Amino acid sequence: MKNILFLAICLSLFSCKDKEQVSKSNAISENTKKNVVFSGDYEDLLTLEIASKITGFEPSKARKSNPTKGMYSEILKYSWENGREFVKEKSASNRKRVAYSRPDFVQISFVDFESDMESFLEFVAPEIHSEVIKIAGVGEAAYWNSKNNFMEVYYSDVSFRGKVEISNDEAVNKQKTIELARLIIKEKL
Numbered sequence: 001m002k003n004i005l006f007l008a009i010c011l012s013l014f015s016c017k018d019k020e021q022v023s024k025s026n027a028i029s030e031n032t033k034k035n036v037v038f039s040g041d042y043e044d045l046l047t048l049e050i051a052s053k054i055t056g057f058e059p060s061k062a063r064k065s066n067p068t069k070g071m072y073s074e075i076l077k078y079s080w081e082n083g084r085e086f087v088k089e090k091s092a093s094n095r096k097r098v099a100y101s102r103p104d105f106v107q108i109s110f111v112d113f114e115s116d117m118e119s120f121l122e123f124v125a126p127e128i129h130s131e132v133i134k135i136a137g138v139g140e141a142a143y144w145n146s147k148n149n150f151m152e153v154y155y156s157d158v159s160f161r162g163k164v165e166i167s168n169d170e171a172v173n174k175q176k177t178i179e180l181a182r183l184i185i186k187e188k189l
Helices: 002-035 048-055 117-124 170-188
Strands: 063-065 075-080 085-089 097-101 104-112 132-134 141-145 150-155 158-165
Touching (some): 048 075, 048 104, 117 150, 150 170, 158 170
Antiparallel strands (some): 063 075, 075 104, 085 097, 104 158, 141 150, 150 158
């Protein structure tokens, strides 16, 4: 009888302790949810509305692509076929020019919502790569990759890569990419 009574008391104490732990765990989980800025869905950061604001293009004519959704190298892209062409000489000796169709687009990739400044700088590695240039006034840290024409941005424990290509002029694309990063930070982070 004493053993059964002892067992009942122990079970009662453990079940109360488990309920208390579950309650504390739920409270921590709720607080964490309130502080999370990014849920993991790239569309939380780059919406069609933001892409259209940056480009000035009609949202209804955009094509959304996200073929690698959920993967580490995910890319979310909104693109428009506006008739932009890239002209390239076929060969130096031939001097024949060939025009290639180029879609205009806005994209983000490599979003990390659990980032910190140290890991961000390690990923970008500005001291190793001469093509990486610091951009002031964008987030807590931002770097333009002049070789590949994209920008790495860090703000509030979130890092992402952004790229806008709506012109054959790289300076225009760079300025629009900077505007994109600022708009994402202002409206989404």
